[in-house]
Amino acid sequence: MPGCGAPGEYRAPKSRFQLAEYWWFCLDHVRGYNAAWDFYKGMSPGEIEAQLRADTAWQRPSWPLGHVGARLDDAVAGDPLHILNAAGFQGRRGGRVGAEVPAEMREPLATLGLGWPVTMDEVKTRYKELAKRHHPDANNGDRAAEERLKTINLAYAALRTRLAEPRAAAG
Ligand SMILES: [Zn+2]
Numbered sequence: 358m359p360g361c362g363a364p365g366e367y368r369a370p371k372s373r374f375q376l377a378e379y380w381w382f383c384l385d386h387v388r389g390y391n392a393a394w395d396f397y398k399g400m401s402p403g404e405i406e407a408q409l410r411a412d413t414a415w416q417r418p419s420w421p422l423g424h425v426g427a428r429l430d431d432a433v434a435g436d437p438l439h440i441l442n443a444a445g446f447q448g449r450r451g452g453r454v455g456a457e458v459p460a461e462m463r464e465p466l467a468t469l470g471l472g473w474p475v476t477m478d479e480v481k482t483r484y485k486e487l488a489k490r491h492h493p494d495a496n497n498g499d500r501a502a503e504e505r506l507k508t509i510n511l512a513y514a515a516l517r518t519r520l521a522e523p524r525a526a527a528g
Pocket residue numbers: 358361362363382383384385386
């Protein structure tokens with residue numbers, strides 16, 4: 358990272374198209390880099406699924422691939438960066454989300470599987486996708502889906518409130 362004098366001992370893929378090419382950072386900067394990087398940015402749910410199925414780099418998937426959908430959401434939302442570990446990413450030692458993410462945003466962002474920073478439009482788009490997929494009507498009245506939808510609704514409400522505040526108060 359320009360201006361940083363700490364040794365670059367931690368690597369992170371340059372992009373999802375360059376998973377074998379790395380930037381090297383100090384611990385603090387690799388955490389910030391990871392927190393800001395939404396691996397699935399711009400991809401539809403179908404594309405994400407295809408990516409997971411097709412990419413032979415996933416030698417150690419940490420979730421069942423037979424039934425994507427809800428489980429994929431849980432996996433992605435629970436720990437987006439775990440996916441990088443599966444792809445051979447190294448250098449992350451327990452830090453779930455970078456320090457620059459406002460503390461009260463971490464849980465809602467993780468629930469919606471979003472990175473930081475994020476725009477209201479991105480939040481709305483992701484919320485609509487998830488709300489549609491987890492709606493009980495789309496899951497034969499499944500109670501678990503209903504619970505997930507409640508959690509998603511709460512996360513959306515929290516993000517919407519926070520993002521509506523003036524930018525000056527966000528720091
Ligand atoms: Zn650094």
